Amino acid sequence: MKKGYLNSLHQMGICLFYQSKINEVSDLINEGLEASAEDKNFYIERSYFYKLSGILDYLRENDREALSNFNIALAGIEKKSDFTNASLIYFLKGKILLRNHNENEGINYLEKVDSIFLGRNFAHPSVREAFELLIIHYKDKNDNKKELYYTKQLLRFDRMMHNDFKYLSGKIIKEYDTNDLLTSKKRLESSAFYGYIVAGISFGALLLISVRYFKVKKRVKKYQIAGDQTLGEENHKDTVSTKLSKLPENLTNEILEKLKIMEQNKFYLEKGLTQNELAKRLKTNTAYLSAVINEYKGTNYNTYLNNLRIEYVKEMLRTNAQWRKYSVDTIADECGFANRPKFSKFFIELTALTPSEFIQKINDETGDP
Numbered sequence: 001m002k003k004g005y006l007n008s009l010h011q012m013g014i015c016l017f018y019q020s021k022i023n024e025v026s027d028l029i030n031e032g033l034e035a036s037a038e039d040k041n042f043y044i045e046r047s048y049f050y051k052l053s054g055i056l057d058y059l060r061e062n063d064r065e066a067l068s069n070f071n072i073a074l075a076g077i078e079k080k081s082d083f084t085n086a087s088l089i090y091f092l093k094g095k096i097l098l099r100n101h102n103e104n105e106g107i108n109y110l111e112k113v114d115s116i117f118l119g120r121n122f123a124h125p126s127v128r129e130a131f132e133l134l135i136i137h138y139k140d141k142n143d144n145k146k147e148l149y150y151t152k153q154l155l156r157f158d159r160m161m162h163n164d165f166k167y168l169s170g171k172i173i174k175e176y177d178t179n180d181l182l183t184s185k186k187r188l189e190s191s192a193f194y195g196y197i198v199a200g201i202s203f204g205a206l207l208l209i210s211v212r213y214f215k216v217k218k219r220v221k222k223y224q225i226a227g228d229q230t231l232g233e234e235n236h237k238d239t240v241s242t243k244l245s246k247l248p249e250n251l252t253n254e255i256l257e258k259l260k261i262m263e264q265n266k267f268y269l270e271k272g273l274t275q276n277e278l279a280k281r282l283k284t285n286t287a288y289l290s291a292v293i294n295e296y297k298g299t300n301y302n303t304y305l306n307n308l309r310i311e312y313v314k315e316m317l318r319t320n321a322q323w324r325k326y327s328v329d330t331i332a333d334e335c336g337f338a339n340r341p342k343f344s345k346f347f348i349e350l351t352a353l354t355p356s357e358f359i360q361k362i363n364d365e366t367g368d369p
Contacts, residue, residue: 006045016146067238071269091127268308
């Protein structure tokens, strides 16, 4: 019965948002968080109140709080495989990052919306704007291929909305109407066709030049002295090694700045975030990312990630009495650890206390029961 009660509160919150009753939503969120706080069995339900809280902060332009609440919400929503609400959160996170001039990250989250749409053939009606923003972005970048792709995706999205949500199709705000989208699609397809022709001609010319160059090259010396060749290979290896061991300063600073922004947005709360995935988000590769983390963070990627998680938990336990009522399993979930044993092991290594002992110590200091 309590699950039904919590789900009813969540749905009521959605209704209140549509009625612009913001203050009432805030009170309802607090009620939901308090009612679901003491039992790990309601971890998933609590995630949806964090989602509502994130939407509330988004509307009030409290961007840091919104991102933090969305990250916490995603842990439970993704665990439940609720791709509909996950796509809504990705969309809102993308808009927040874009309005804070974090273009790469913002576009990355909007593209996640498309990934869900592509894989599930379903999307939340509110995320339509994600496709419009992607079209505008790639149009500004003169990337006709991706502009065409997202134009087709938006047309497909509109067809689905018309079939599945006929009562909504006339109410959704559209930056582009269907006729405009079809016109853009034809323009981009035509541009791509002529691009293929030009590319074919260019390839033919390049092939002729290559054949001519090969014939001339055959008349030159066929090989060098073996010792000179070996020396050349060793010099090449030394050059590659030097380049890998010392990254350009501007590249290092760029990665460090992006990591700083990611830390502020608490990216480390995402469960299962691999170094390869983080490197893609930062628009770099794992070798560069690993080198920067090892040199400037003084540890490897996994330890760096877990250090951030433990520091986040310690801060939440010190400043939020509600967190001190959570079970250790719930705390481990909230901060992105795969399971309780891994969380407890790392927590003890960094604090010399078990999570329960740490909580008891804070309660003794604050006088909480």
